[in-house]
Amino acid sequence: MRDSVRYRYADLPRLIGRMTGDEKHSPSAQSTLDVLWVLYDRVLRVDPDHPDDPDRDRFLLSKGHGPVAYYAILAAKGFIDEEDLDGFGRYDSPLGNHPDRVLINGVEISSGSLGHGLPIAVGVGLALRAARRSGPRVFCLLGDGELDEGSNHEAIAFAGRVGLDRLTAIVVDNQSSTHGWPGGIAARFASEGWWSTTVSGRDHAALQEALTTPHPGRPGVVVAVIAAEGEAR
Amino acid sequence: MTAMRRRFAEVASELLDSDETVAVVLADIGVRDFAGAALEHCDRVVNVGIREQLMVSVASGLALGGYRPIIHSYTPFLVERAYEQIKLDLAHQDVGAVLVSVGGSFDASSEGRTHQAPEDVAILSALPGVSVHVPGHADELETLLRHAVAADGTTYVRLAAQSNSTPVTVRPGLLSVVRSGTRHAMTIVAVGPMLDPVMDAVADIDATVLYATTVRPFDHRTLRAHAASGEVVVVEPYLAGTSAGEIAHALADRPHRQLGIGVPNAEHRHYGRPEEHAAAHRLDAAGIRASILDFLSDSGDRCLSLHVA
Numbered sequence: 312m313r314d315s316v317r318y319r320y321a322d323l324p325r326l327i328g329r330m331t332g333d334e335k336h337s338p339s340a341q342s343t344l345d346v347l348w349v350l351y352d353r354v355l356r357v358d359p360d361h362p363d364d365p366d367r368d369r370f371l372l373s374k375g376h377g378p379v380a381y382y383a384i385l386a387a388k389g390f391i392d393e394e395d396l397d398g399f400g401r402y403d404s405p406l407g408n409h410p411d412r413v414l415i416n417g418v419e420i421s422s423g424s425l426g427h428g429l430p431i432a433v434g435v436g437l438a439l440r441a442a443r444r445s446g447p448r449v450f451c452l453l454g455d456g457e458l459d460e461g462s463n464h465e466a467i468a469f470a471g472r473v474g475l476d477r478l479t480a481i482v483v484d485n486q487s488s489t490h491g492w493p494g495g496i497a498a499r500f501a502s503e504g505w506w507s508t509t510v511s512g513r514d515h516a517a518l519q520e521a522l523t524t525p526h527p528g529r530p531g532v533v534v535a536v537i538a539a540e541g542e543a544r
Numbered sequence: 545m546t547a548m549r550r551r552f553a554e555v556a557s558e559l560l561d562s563d564e565t566v567a568v569v570l571a572d573i574g575v576r577d578f579a580g581a582a583l584e585h586c587d588r589v590v591n592v593g594i595r596e597q598l599m600v601s602v603a604s605g606l607a608l609g610g611y612r613p614i615i616h617s618y619t620p621f622l623v624e625r626a627y628e629q630i631k632l633d634l635a636h637q638d639v640g641a642v643l644v645s646v647g648g649s650f651d652a653s654s655e656g657r658t659h660q661a662p663e664d665v666a667i668l669s670a671l672p673g674v675s676v677h678v679p680g681h682a683d684e685l686e687t688l689l690r691h692a693v694a695a696d697g698t699t700y701v702r703l704a705a706q707s708n709s710t711p712v713t714v715r716p717g718l719l720s721v722v723r724s725g726t727r728h729a730m731t732i733v734a735v736g737p738m739l740d741p742v743m744d745a746v747a748d749i750d751a752t753v754l755y756a757t758t759v760r761p762f763d764h765r766t767l768r769a770h771a772a773s774g775e776v777v778v779v780e781p782y783l784a785g786t787s788a789g790e791i792a793h794a795l796a797d798r799p800h801r802q803l804g805i806g807v808p809n810a811e812h813r814h815y816g817r818p819e820e821h822a823a824a825h826r827l828d829a830a831g832i833r834a835s836i837l838d839f840l841s842d843s844g845d846r847c848l849s850l851h852v853a
Contacts, residue, residue, distance in 0.1 A: 420608070421636050430601030430602065431601045431633055432605065433598070433601070433605060434601060434606045434607075434608070435606075435608055435609055436605070438605055438608065438609020438611055441567070441611070462598065465597055469592050469593065472593075
């Protein structure tokens with residue numbers, strides 16, 4: 312573990328404050344903060360000292376833009392050094408405006424172009440199924456705007472058909488989709504056979520319960536709603 | 545079913561049996577060819593339906609999980625529709641797969657432009673680290689496919705209906721010298737199924753003929769050793785000039801001329817048979833010969849130049 316440093320949720324604003332230069336994506340980064348914290352603090356079975364453990368849970372950040380919350384939590388949990396945050400976006404820094412799995416310890420996929428994470432997550436889930444590894448779970452975080460990409464809907468339909476129950480998608484809904492989702496995001500997934508639930512994206516207890524609820528025989532989606540602004544945890 | 549496609553299914557199925565890290569990902573194309581293998585290896589033969597982007601992304605996920613995926617579909621659906629997935633989900637993730645296309649440039653001539661992708665090798669060549677094999681015979685395909693599956697990284701294997709009459713003993717990555725001319729002879733690089741028509745075209749012409757089944761990375765060393773005249777013709781079954789940069793790079797320190805023969809970069813609004821398209825594009829023996837003679841009759845000074853037939 313990297314110098315055994317561990318931080319609490321209350322430390323995250325300070326860690327995020329060490330990164331500057333991507334302010335255009337600040338709303339996006341803020342919207343994912345609580346989901347990412349709950350995942351890394353209460354849900355994921357991952358170890359920064361054994362990032363390639365075959366029995367680890369896989370977390371794929373599909374919504375790769377606005378990654379400062381992600382980097383802050385990776386630092387808080389010992390995957391990267393806190394000092395690396397200061398170089399965010401610089402030429403020689405491993406931390407860019409979109410994460411690169413080759414450069415950052417514990418990052419499962421390189422992301423940035425939208426609509427890639429969930430389809431890859433389906434393949435990751437199928438690989439675990441083929442290897443007969445029943446323990447690891449696969450989590451993939453997307454944005455509601457990102458759901459506009461058609462490639463996601465290839466993945467949503469197929470994962471539902473093959474009952475990929477180790478897969479949980481998390482859609483952070485900060486109302487970014489230009490045309491929205493008639494009937495709601497959860498309904499879009501449910502229509503393809505997914506288990507679904509919708510919770511506040513700021514409510515840690517609700518997020519934890521949703522992210523740890525088994526959904527045997529089918530994939531699951533947790534829609535984490537972020538109010539326009541000013542919503543309390 | 546063509547000989548190459550049949551052999552592909554046989555060899556890939558055998559590899560599924562013998563190597564538990566091999567997986568096959570399909571998008572409805574080729575499903576019947578793998579019906580038996582799917583029964584035996586249901587977790588490693590995945591048909592995602594008509595979802596080519598997902599096909600490549602699922603292969604990426606399988607590769608991240610330690611598998612060696614083989615992806616298979618028609619050329620335009622595999623290479624063009626899912627191009628960003630090949631770029632980002634394979635190359636950028638630093639994982640590999642074996643991409644096997646059917647259809648060549650105009651095997652699906654009667655289907656029209658939607659089912660044709662002579663641009664395939666050119667656009668894949670624009671991605672870093674992608675190897676490209678273009679077999680000219682089913683036996684060569686087997687050698688190249690086994691080599692590709694055993695290797696790391698991403699390899700594109702381009703199947704075609706057109707086949708040479710006899711196989712060449714190919715060494716993956718290397719050009720084969722199939723005919724040596726005089727020291728003044730022009731050098732012709734015949735790619736994959738273009739070998740037979742090239743040999744017919746230059747039967748009475750002083751030419752050294754090199755045979756390429758691996759075009760990326762291109763074997764610069766063998767070309768340099770057999771291009772003393774500085775007159776080079778590349779005959780490719782896809783977009784004309786696709787390998788021009790490779791020839792120029794290999795011979796950058798020598799005066800040379802080159803001619804690129806291949807499929808023209810133009811809409812070709814005709815159906816019919818593949819042979820008719822080959823003739824229209826001057827990719828049959830008569831057309832290749834005519835292009836080469838035109839090139840030889842050009843009395844311009846030898847220089848760094850490219851002619852595209």
